[in-house]
Amino acid sequence: REGRRPLIAGNWKMHLTHLEAIGLVQKLAFSLKEPELEAAEVVVLPPFTALRSVQTLVTGDKLEIGYGAQDLSAQDSGAYTGEVSGAMLASLACTYVVVGHSERRALHGEDDTVVAAKVAAALRHGLVPILCVGEGLDVRRAGEHVPHCTAQLDAALEGLTAEQLSAPGGGTGTVGGGVVIAYEPVWAIGTGEVATPEDAQEVCGALRLRLAERFGQETADLVRILYGGSVKAANTAGILAGPDVDGALVGGASLDGDEFAQICRTAA
């Protein structure tokens, strides 16, 4: 993965109050040493309510830990009760925002059109979308996982230019690309059933090939593609061995500071 800095992002989902969030980030900052944080990019994705606290801690202590949100509105402002805009996240100096997580797709009815609109909204506000794609068990059993994921990728990136895909993002200045892709097989999320390194590489490689077809090889080589789904310290090295797997989106294991730090260390 020449030139692509590994990225480990912790998706906390709907866990941790802002006070608990501070405790976890402090623990990570204490556990991870400077060379590790240089070798791998470490990012936390807390709930909206903890973002301000994380921002204050990260900027106040000059921590080399990135942060972002788990979702954003496709709209920029207006009568959208309960929604949070890209501008609001940008004003909290978020670097990243997850878009199209399978839980949003399944529980909130977000289809490819919504996901594409959210990717565009993120880019409009200088945020780096972490675009999630992935197949359910039925699709995997039918052997249709690669076309399923490339179709989700195509739909979400509709209308984007190569520059938007690979341009350096805002925020910490340590990011490597305008869009990050995460391959997250739905059957592996929160189930303890991790994809094999070969499964992860197969789809991540196919996604990069698709990016190359659409945006050119040079752009495709700059985009980081993560694997997500039951990643733990013990399986990280195997998963990251794939040449097209540039890091991990970590759910459950990111809530345990020691475990998450160990995953980051393995990636560094």
Ligand code: PEP
């Ligand atoms: C996720 O929610 O993005 C995820 C990968 O979860 P877990 O690691 O718990 O499977």
